Amino acid sequence: MNIRLYNAYILNGNFDISFGEIHISEGKIVYIGNSKSTSKKWDRNIDMHNAVVMHGFSNCHTHSPMTLLRSYCDDQPLKVWLEKYIFPIENKMTEEDCYYGTRLATMEYLSSGITAIADMYFFQEHVIQACIDSQIKVVGIGTAMDIDGKTDEKLEYLEQKYVKYNSYSPLCSYKLGFHAQYTASDNLIKGIAELSKKYKAEVCTHLSETASEVESCISEFGMTPAQYLINHGIFDYGGNAYHCVHLDKKDIELLNQKNVSIVTNPSSNLKLASGIADIDSFLKEGINVAIGTDGAASNNALDMFREIYLAAVLSKVVNNDASAVSAKKVLEMATLNGAKALRNSSGVLEVGSDADITAISLEQPNMQPINNIVNNIVCSASSKNIVLTMVKGKILYENGKYDIGISPEEVYQKCNNSIKRLKSQI
Amino acid sequence: MNIRLYNAYILNGNFDISFGEIHISEGKIVYIGNSKSTSKKWDRNIDMHNAVVMHGFSNCHTHSPMTLLRSYCDDQPLKVWLEKYIFPIENKMTEEDCYYGTRLATMEYLSSGITAIADMYFFQEHVIQACIDSQIKVVGIGTAMDIDGKTDEKLEYLEQKYVKYNSYSPLCSYKLGFHAQYTASDNLIKGIAELSKKYKAEVCTHLSETASEVESCISEFGMTPAQYLINHGIFDYGGNAYHCVHLDKKDIELLNQKNVSIVTNPSSNLKLASGIADIDSFLKEGINVAIGTDGAASNNALDMFREIYLAAVLSKVVNNDASAVSAKKVLEMATLNGAKALRNSSGVLEVGSDADITAISLEQPNMQPINNIVNNIVCSASSKNIVLTMVKGKILYENGKYDIGISPEEVYQKCNNSIKRLKSQI
Structure with a gap:
């Protein structure tokens, strides 16, 4: 062409x-x-x-199949939202649900100028396939967590996906990753650090999204989640850290030393009342800051314009300074910095x-x-x-x-059928 | 039809x-x-x-002609933004500039579902006429300020407009109003309170938008702007108060007693780093809370979807509670409550x-x-x-x-010509 x-x-x-x-x-x-x-x-x-x-924009942190849960449960306290509503319905999701939920997400991505995403969700093969079928670039992010104690199995599955999806399609790649410090055992974190060393590979994870997860980590291990992970060698080959609403000064310095990109998710942090990340302080430290939409259950739109607007104006209000973080800087975050974080395009x-x-x-x-x-x-x-x-x-x-090989009407019908069935099952 | x-x-x-x-x-x-x-x-x-x-949505606080200044000056500290950029160029604006700037604004209003606005800007006759020509409902809001000392003249002009535009067109009405406590002399405020009594009329004003204006008022008069205005009888017949980012508990109680509607402007308050209004506390007090876009210089889009989204999610983060202010409540604010504030439609x-x-x-x-x-x-x-x-x-x-009686292309050309000329004049 x-x-x-x-x-x-x-x-x-x-x-x-x-x-x-x-x-x-x-x-x-x-x-x-x-x-x-x-x-x-x-x-x-x-x-x-x-x-x-x-x-195009790089959406550096999302959970595409959560489109199915858009507006399914809003205005609930975080714990109730997760435990009473989100987890039970996610437990019923099938491979097909995740495939069509992702197909729907790719339509939102494309219509808001997004050309590449990093996705972290279960049934990941089907999420990646849906992106490839929609012909959008996707980086699969490892989803390991072992609250069920099956550590070895998780590590094996993570390595399999890492190897497979880094030579699967010109549209996709894969990064090691795990859900978060608070859902991973010491053994899992050590195992992922070993994989990272073996492949000289970056590691991605949610980090310091809420004040309570930071408090728990300090209470249990005497240090912040960032410091705990860095001590375990998780970021020895760099990586991407999602949310980062509650970092302290030392965290920021250490993440910069480790060449970790921070992916900010402003809308999700507002809706779930997690707080406002001080991206101005990350940028001043020299960190590569990129932007993500997070999933549609906590946003509720996969729209990069919402995120870039919020990244700009929230920095102003949180710093009490209308000159904090210029529009140009934000546009760099959404394109150039995003591409640096994902490593699958030039960004310019x-x-x-x-x-x-x-x-x-x-x-x-x-x-x-x-x-x-x-x-x-x-x-x-x-x-x-x-x-x-x-x-x-x-x-x-x-x-x-x-022009993505499937009609919008078919995608809408599949997704409405999915959520109707899921609701009937819980 | x-x-x-x-x-x-x-x-x-x-x-x-x-x-x-x-x-x-x-x-x-x-x-x-x-x-x-x-x-x-x-x-x-x-x-x-x-x-x-x-x-349709009621946009209860805006300055329509400021579309001309959209993106003209962003990312500057508030004082520099106002004094170095906004005031000098506003001084050069003509009646025609304000007319076409408003015509452009009405296009944004209509395309984001807004059917009625309350507008506060100079050359107000031309702003109102532009709205009537675009066939959108408009409430003109008095713009009195007397930092130049011409108090009597301001009062006379305000009364003339009040009388004229309350019987001018089925699309328009008019409310008494003044810019803000900090730009009005004691005499002007007394004079407006007398007009309010004479016509049993509401009064509208910017109120406690920034922390510094509240501090100045307390320092000079020993009370908050809300309490100062209420002591002068400004809200004896109700009214609309814009922004209200920095109210104390007593302010909120008194404004409720006076049947004042609070109009929140979330995006403007973020961009100018004014803060986040705690609308949950206003709603809990029983106040009628409505929503406005403010002007395009401080926003930069006259888009009600941005405002309703922010009204919902900012309440959550500022209260550290993801269940604060439901989506339904916000939709009421943008329609029913807005109509109550403007008194020019049913709102449902x-x-x-x-x-x-x-x-x-x-x-x-x-x-x-x-x-x-x-x-x-x-x-x-x-x-x-x-x-x-x-x-x-x-x-x-x-x-x-x-279908507003003028082509988009003509509006864009007029507005680009205006801002080009204005920039050359300063």
Whole structure:
């Protein structure tokens, strides 16, 4: 496929914007520059009508199948929410539920400009397959936890997936990971650290999401979860830490020394009343901060525009400083930093890179007048403005229509059938 | 015009949802109920494809012409933002700037389901006229301030507008108002209280938006701004208080006793680092709490979905309680409570009321599957889901197209010309 996108504002690697066009061939970007006449025969020659063409967003932490539980249970205290509502229904979920829940999630991702995700959920083979079938990039994240005591089994399964999905499809890769410090035994954590050493591989985990998990760890082990994990060598080859709402100064220094990326999940942290992460302090330390939507049960939308807006404005209120964390910095977090965390794209538009691209229309009232396009993207735009999303040069979403090998109607019907059945089973 | 909306989920006055249809004649709702066969000749007979049909949102605090300043200056400390950037450029704004800036704002309002606004800005005649020309309901709010010492002139102008715009058009009304305690002399506040008594009229004002304005008032007068204004009789006939981020317990009790509606502006308070209003405490006191977008310079989108989402989730994080302020309560705030604050619509769909209606599509991935429609509207929906908005039975927005007597392209061009000229003048 040879595709030309013209009459476009192009956001380049320096986060400067110039008007011109971009050419894509065999999934790669082959030209970015001024408008030029061309006699080449294009498979698609698309007038972008002055839309901003930019690298797609990386959603660095999500649980895709939880779309099924969107609005299933809101406005409950965290413990009740998890133990009375979420865990019982998750126990009834099937492979097919997770597959179609993920298919639905990929539609939200594409329509909000997301071209790559990192997903952590059970029946992971089916989650990864759903992403590959929708043709979106996916990093499977290990989900190990051994509150049931089956430590060796968990480690074996984790290593199998790590090996399999790092050579399975050009769209997918895999990182070692476990749910969280508080759901992992000392043996499991040691075992994962050994796997990390064996493969020189990063490790990903939820970290210090709530105040109570930090208090429990300090009470039991005399140190914070970050320090406990670092002492066990979990981050000796780097990794991604999710949420990080309750880090102390020493945690932040140590995570930076270990080259850990922090993935912030602002909307989920608000809804579950976990708190507000002070990403300004992470950025000032020099940490690579990326952004994730978390799952739809705790959000309730897999919409990167919600997250980038919140990342920008929550930093201001939590620091009591309207100048904290600029829009440009947030846009870097959602693209360049996200790509650094996931390691499956360049994160910026450049010749030779995969064509993982999204386009944001400016010709809607929320984007007018044009004072500062980057600020408009971060603080004014919504997924309504997305007019095109492609992954590896394949257009998967365009003007409200999906080209992902399945109809929206079929996905909606499967998901409604799933949740109806699940509700009847609990 | 006779309009029939069928195949719709209808959100009724009890915030229950039933499937059926709604009929509109001469701007009023004439039927709400089950699907029925009809031989009537309709001007429009619209299949809603299972969208939720509900009363439009009331945006109870905004400064419409500030669309021109969208993204003009972000990420600056509040004092620098106001004094170095906003005030100088506002000083150069013309009547025409304010007119077209408002026209642009009305497009955002309609496309995010807003059918009525309360606007506080200078060149108010032109703001009101722009709303009437776009056929949206508007309540003009008095803008008095006398830091220039011209108190009598301000009072005279305020009274003139109050009289004029309460009998000017079925689409508009007017409330007494002044900018804020800290920009009004003792004489101006006394004068407005006298006008309020003369007309038995409500008074509206910004109140306790920042910690520093509260500290200054306590330092100068020995009491909070709320108590200072109440002592002067400002709220003897009720009113609307905007922001209210920094109220104390006594303030909340007194405002409730005076039947003052509090209008919360969550996004603006985040971006300007003003803080998070504890709306849960207002609701528990029994106060009528409504919602506003504030202006686009401090937001940067006039999108009610952003505000209702934030009203829901910020309450949770500020109270450290994921069960604080339910989605249903927030939806009431944006419709029923807003209508109570503005007094220009019923706020709920009922036979005999003005047909101020918006419709939210469920057939998009962010609204699937269907577990709880009200939760989906508050926590998952975005303006992308709005498929139709009408005011007094006139369809003004439908499937991305506006019918407001001017083309989007003309509005965008006028606004870009305005801001370009304004920037060159400062």
